[in-house]
Amino acid sequence: MDAAKLSLYPFLTQAAEHVAHMDLSIDDIITSKALVGGLPRSRASSRVIQSILGAIEKDDTKPDIAELLSYPIARILVSCLDDAFLIRRYALAEAKFANTRMQKEDDYETLLEIGRDFNINASITDKGFQIHFTDYIRGAAGMRALNWKLVNRRLTSGFVNITKEEYARLLQEGIRVRIFNSLPLDVPEPFCIALQEYLEEIKTCLEHSKKELGEEGFGEMEPGSFPPCIKHLLSSAQGGVNLAHSARFALTSFLLNIELSVDQIIQLFNVSPDFNEEMTRYQVEHIAGGTGTTYKPPACNTMITYGNCLGKDELCRTIGHPLEYYRKKKKVTSSEPGPGTGEPPSSTQEQT
């Protein structure tokens, strides 16, 4: 691939080799203002900020070389902050960004080449691609939609036929895992100091976004009183982890029962790799009673059966239902002395 194409797929081994052959030191890339006028740094920063906000947008205003170099700098920026939430969001956003480019790719040979970089050996067919079922299973393992199940696919001599869109979606998952597993990099402190100006901006955006998805998104709710299982499922969903159906149901029904709105819950799931607003809205509204049946969240025994009881603590020993945990913990928290006063809450506080 040439430099222009590699700038579209900067996570490829070939892209890293191309940058290595440019004879630039990391210092040049990070600090030199002469290097494409410093554009790789500003584009790197916008890559990271946009990933926090939800999606990386294409930027055709910069030369290909700036786009290509912005990727390793973005990885350095993410590594300097070393935040698990940011790493998950960034990996997912880069993978989705790559997917949008692959969907528009007319050259199927390029898609095969990308696949080979992820050890996927595919061939081109009339209707798309054909890949070995072991590669298919590896790529589709994280997909929850029924049409990804191997039993719903036709196998021909061990090979599965898939469309170009599906092939790109499988690659998206491989890209996400590659980026996620490779971060954080071990970045020497002077490089982080040199990028401080960008890091401050990213940190502010990150804190704001965490607040919106966390405490502030719950209105009157008390996330600090959530049982460990729900805290775990919630942070997984917010970090872009694809939850199993039983986990998604447990989390959604719990949040609905403590009166989070359908829209607030949809917003929470909006970072999942498989996010589909229409389908998510249908599922959440269904659990919310859109069909006349309101579902209660599963009791602890059911949570244990499905492997969703995670992080059990002392209070868990005294309850049998996650909602019971929440009510008990909330009661204890609201009757605790106010911070730093050592006094019980005033009657006004109790009424509010």
Ligand code: SF4
């Ligand atoms: S015991 Fe119940 S409330 Fe506690 S973590 Fe397990 S499922 Fe959640």
